[in-house]
Structures are given as C-alpha cells and as structure tokens.
Amino acid sequence: MAHNTEQLTLYTAKICPYAHRVEIALAEAKASFKSYQIDLQNKPEWYAPQVNPASKVPAVAYGGPDVPPETPSPKSTKIAESLVLVEFVADLYPESGLLPKDPVLRAKARFFIEVVSSKFSPSYVGFVLRGESYDNVLKGVEAIQELLPESGKYAIGDEFTIADAAFTPFFARLKIAAENEFGKYELGSGRKLLDALESPKYAKFNAYAGRLLERPSVKATLDEDSIRSTYGVRFART
Ligand SMILES: N[C@@H](CCC(=O)N[C@@H](CS)C(=O)NCC(=O)O)C(=O)O
Structure with a gap:
C-alpha cells in the first residue's frame, strides 16, 4: 500500500547531483512536498543532529506533523542516501512507473x-x-x-x-x-x-x-x- 498522503520534506542543494536524483524522482511522481535548500558551505547547526547525522544532502523527513523545514519534528522518519530515496519515492508512488513491476x-x-x-x-x-x-x-x-x-x-x-x-x-x-x-x-x-x-x-x-x-x-x-x-x-x- 502506498503511504503518499504523509508530509514529505526534502533537504537538498542545487549543486548536488545526488540530491538532484531525488528531485527528478519527486517531479516524475508529481509528488507534493516541501523543499529546503541547504547551504553546503554553511550548513545550519540543526541539520546534522536533527535531520542527517552524515551532514549530507539529500535527506528526507517523512511523516509526522506538518512543521517548517527549519524545525524538523522528532516524529518524522529521517531518510538519507540518494539511491535509497529514489526507490522510496518509487515505492510511495507506484503509478509513477519509476520502478517497473516486472x-x-x-x-x-x-x-x-x-x-x-x-x-x-x-x-x-x-x-x-x-x-x-x-x-x-x-x-x-x-x-x-x-x-x-x-x-x-x-x-x-x-x-x-x-x-x-x-x-x-x-x-x-x-x-x-x-x-x-x-x-x-x-x-x-x-x-x-x-x-x-x-x-x-x-x-x-x-x-x-x-x-x-x-x-x-x-x-x-x-x-x-x-x-x-x-x-x-x-x-x-x-
Ligand atoms: N552517497 C550520498 C552522497 C551525498 C553527498 O555526497 N552529498 C554532498 C553534496 S553533493 C554533501 O552533502 N556533502 C556534504 C558537505 O558538502 O559537507 C548520496 O548518494 O546521497
């Protein structure tokens, strides 16, 4: 079953090819989501402890309450790694065809x-x-x-x-x-x-x-x- 009614916040950076993978997948899925640009030269101090301990983009906060990206909720699930996230989007939106059935x-x-x-x-x-x-x-x-x-x-x-x-x-x-x-x-x-x-x-x-x-x-x-x-x-x- 697809769970695509939950909120999804993407932490991304325009320069980053890994993050771009997830943006393409979300666009293919016509997903509604919030996007937050991380300045890789000057990352916000909350990013690593509250979103991605590896301190990299892309990362997603999925589910939980609908909060501003700068104040991520401990109740959302945090997911990192571009290839994991691309498959996650494909799983959330099977009708996107991103992941074939065969x-x-x-x-x-x-x-x-x-x-x-x-x-x-x-x-x-x-x-x-x-x-x-x-x-x-x-x-x-x-x-x-x-x-x-x-x-x-x-x-x-x-x-x-x-x-x-x-x-x-x-x-x-x-x-x-x-x-x-x-x-x-x-x-x-x-x-x-x-x-x-x-x-x-x-x-x-x-x-x-x-x-x-x-x-x-x-x-x-x-x-x-x-x-x-x-x-x-x-x-x-x-
Ligand atoms: N294996 C990771 C690589 C992600 C990655 O290396 N992202 C870079 C930007 S392209 C990053 O956030 N680096 C941390 C930094 O610049 O401090 C993935 O596939 O998501």
Missing part, C-alpha cells in the same frame, strides 16, 4: 544504477573535481551505452525509471562543466571531451542523453544558472 526490468534498472555508481559518476568526479584525464569519462560513457536497449528511449526501455533519475544529474553537470571549462583539469580539456563525444561511436549514448535533458522532470529541476555560478567560483581560473 522483476527482470527492476533488476535491469538496479544494474544500470550499479554501473552509474561504479563507472560513470567516479569518472565525472575524477575529471571535474580532481583534474584527471577524461579517458575514464569516455569509458564511463561506453559502459552506459553498452547497457542501452536496442530500441527504447531510456535506460531500460521506453519508460523513464529510477535508472534514468540516477544517471541524469551526473551527465547534466558533466556537460555544464565541460562546456564552460569548469574543473580542475587542464584548460581546453572540456572542449576536447565534448569533441570526442561527438564521434559517431557514441551516437546511441548521445541520443539517450539528449532525451534525458529534454525530459520535463529534468528541465524543471535542473538549475543551470545556479550550477554555472557555483562552478564558476569553485573552479575560477586565475
């Missing part, structure tokens, strides 16, 4: 997420945040492309699922970073990566990625200006 498709969605976590997101972190070569990004792209179905618009078929919600925020940020040369990498490597991605050998991946960025739930939750300005400061090339 066990094989569910396994495929989870396997896709596993590859995002083991191959794609580390390559983004390595390139943008640590200035490593973009070769691993191309390997990550290849790993994702290999999993894409012969036909079908999204990760595991024609329906947008948790697999797409898990992947999109990392690709969106990688694109913004590369287009603007934001990152610890050598100036010009952003352009080189984008040029390399234009190769016909990545056509299937590019068609998939293009569809993701056009998805209304993604457009409604991706604040490109905010990401550009945060990255612009963080990766200023002086």
Whole structure:
C-alpha cells in the first residue's frame, strides 16, 4: 500500500547531483512536498543532529506533523542516501512507473544504477573535481551505452525509471562543466571531451542523453544558472 498522503520534506542543494536524483524522482511522481535548500558551505547547526547525522544532502523527513523545514519534528522518519530515496519515492508512488513491476526490468534498472555508481559518476568526479584525464569519462560513457536497449528511449526501455533519475544529474553537470571549462583539469580539456563525444561511436549514448535533458522532470529541476555560478567560483581560473 502506498503511504503518499504523509508530509514529505526534502533537504537538498542545487549543486548536488545526488540530491538532484531525488528531485527528478519527486517531479516524475508529481509528488507534493516541501523543499529546503541547504547551504553546503554553511550548513545550519540543526541539520546534522536533527535531520542527517552524515551532514549530507539529500535527506528526507517523512511523516509526522506538518512543521517548517527549519524545525524538523522528532516524529518524522529521517531518510538519507540518494539511491535509497529514489526507490522510496518509487515505492510511495507506484503509478509513477519509476520502478517497473516486472522483476527482470527492476533488476535491469538496479544494474544500470550499479554501473552509474561504479563507472560513470567516479569518472565525472575524477575529471571535474580532481583534474584527471577524461579517458575514464569516455569509458564511463561506453559502459552506459553498452547497457542501452536496442530500441527504447531510456535506460531500460521506453519508460523513464529510477535508472534514468540516477544517471541524469551526473551527465547534466558533466556537460555544464565541460562546456564552460569548469574543473580542475587542464584548460581546453572540456572542449576536447565534448569533441570526442561527438564521434559517431557514441551516437546511441548521445541520443539517450539528449532525451534525458529534454525530459520535463529534468528541465524543471535542473538549475543551470545556479550550477554555472557555483562552478564558476569553485573552479575560477586565475
Ligand atoms: N552517497 C550520498 C552522497 C551525498 C553527498 O555526497 N552529498 C554532498 C553534496 S553533493 C554533501 O552533502 N556533502 C556534504 C558537505 O558538502 O559537507 C548520496 O548518494 O546521497
């Protein structure tokens, strides 16, 4: 039974790809919820003790009384970790189709997420945040492309699922970073990566990625200006 009549408060940050996963899932589910931006450079002192002891976004306060996000109730259930939360949203809103009913498709969605976590997101972190070569990004792209179905618009078929919600925020940020040369990498490597991605050998991946960025739930939750300005400061090339 779905319990989606309880209050849900999401603690999030526009820059954070993990938090963005949950925002996409909530948008897909057309959920009504409260959203609270956590300033990651200056977190409120109540956040770790009262919401998430790991002091990270995303986190959710679910159920309990309808209180302002700044004064979370001890009566709500606090849940953290983006992939747990994406599945939680899918469980609350089964009609969203975020998690297919067929066990094989569910396994495929989870396997896709596993590859995002083991191959794609580390390559983004390595390139943008640590200035490593973009070769691993191309390997990550290849790993994702290999999993894409012969036909079908999204990760595991024609329906947008948790697999797409898990992947999109990392690709969106990688694109913004590369287009603007934001990152610890050598100036010009952003352009080189984008040029390399234009190769016909990545056509299937590019068609998939293009569809993701056009998805209304993604457009409604991706604040490109905010990401550009945060990255612009963080990766200023002086
Ligand atoms: N494994 C976590 C990772 C979440 C995470 O690392 N969030 C970052 C922002 S993107 C954060 O809140 N870091 C804490 C900080 O910056 O102090 C998840 O999937 O939710």
